Amino acid sequence: MAKRYAERKPLAHPYASIEHRVLDSPAYADLSFSARALLILIVRQSTKDNNGHLQAAFSWCKRYGFGSEHTLRAAIQELISHGFIYRTRSHGVNKVWAKYAVTWLPIKQREGLFLDGFESCAWRHWEPGAEKKAPGKKCRKAPAESAVSPHDFQQKMQEVPRQEMPTMN
DSSP states (O other): OOOOGGGSOOOSSOOOOOOHHHHTSHHHHTSOHHHHHHHHHHHHTOOSSOTTOBOOOHHHHGGGTOOOHHHHHHHHHHHHHTTSEEEEEOOOTTOOOOEEEETTSOOOOOTTOOOTTOOTTGGGGOOOOOOOOOOOOOOSSOHHHHOOOHHHHHHHHHHSOOOOOOOOO
16 A cells, blocks of 8 residues: 655655756757756755755866866856856855855745845746857958859869879888
């Protein structure tokens, strides 16, 4: 006979849980894989009452595959801009880690946290904006001048004299 809910034993192993509404959102679909991995690592620390006190220090994230601080900072910024996490305390000069909260869970322990701009479920209000792309290399010629059709390319290749390669005999 099945045990009643109140009589069940607690889970022996902790787990990280992200709600389906978060995973199915357009904001989550837009995240880079680094940001998705970091979100899992942040949620992994979550217990029933420590939201707002979660950290993403490079020294901790490094053992889970983050190879550079630049990648980590970019992932943190992406999660903040998409509304999945909120920085509840910035890092200080005394080497105190910054603290974060996931926005779909309540914050129960509020002492010492900066929560003036906290918005619950902020990821719901995310809208795709202008894509930020890294600046490309500048071409000396205008693209129309440097572009070559396949037919012209073949003709140019035929004009190039063939060079004999020395053989090893």
